[in-house]
Amino acid sequence: MVNNAAEAYKRQQIMTATPEALTLMLYNGCLKFMNEGKEAVENKQYENANTLLQKAQQIISEFRITLNMDYDISHQLMPLYNYTYDRLVEGNMKSDPALIQEAIDIIKELRDAWAQAMKKARQDGGTKNVQGDSYVG
Template structure:
């Protein structure tokens, strides 16, 4: 089966990304799905809402499952991921944008935190030239 160049690029970018970059990609996906669901709420396209909030929940659950339980912040992050999933479920069942908007805010804030952390880690790696 022939894959599109975009599919090949996506697969390649996932396979060659650092753990930090993969984490940011997951946040990007969850953010995109919540935004799409919010668009669906605006147009009363509830199938779109359900599908996209479900995809966002799957990503948030994956983020939770893959936490390094030996780290000090894992319990706090896990609780936040659980709350985000609660908000996504609430938005989906009640078809209200407010819980999804709150979840979106947390996801955007977490993504930005990881972007900054990733920059700090990559700038401290010896022998790496940054442009």
């Protein structure tokens, strides 16, 4: 019963989130999957690691697909997303925690920058979302 309520709450949060909040949730989810995947590699739980790292790869793919290339920053983000994706794939294939950690460090930095941009946008009264459509902050 409690689990169903928690799931319903989580679904409601996602359904009512602004585009910028969804992007932050995706960054956080990506970091969660990468950290758990790295831990699974370190514990030689390779099947679980593969599943977790593929989830992170799917989120990074979504970032790449939805990136609005009308902004100069997007031309800097795309190579970072590509590089991070490649580190994850290689880290997964080679079961190398160092490569996965490199991807974690990049996404963590991007997530932190995104959170700062959200905060500034709220202070400035709203702006355009580099990851997609317009939003009001």
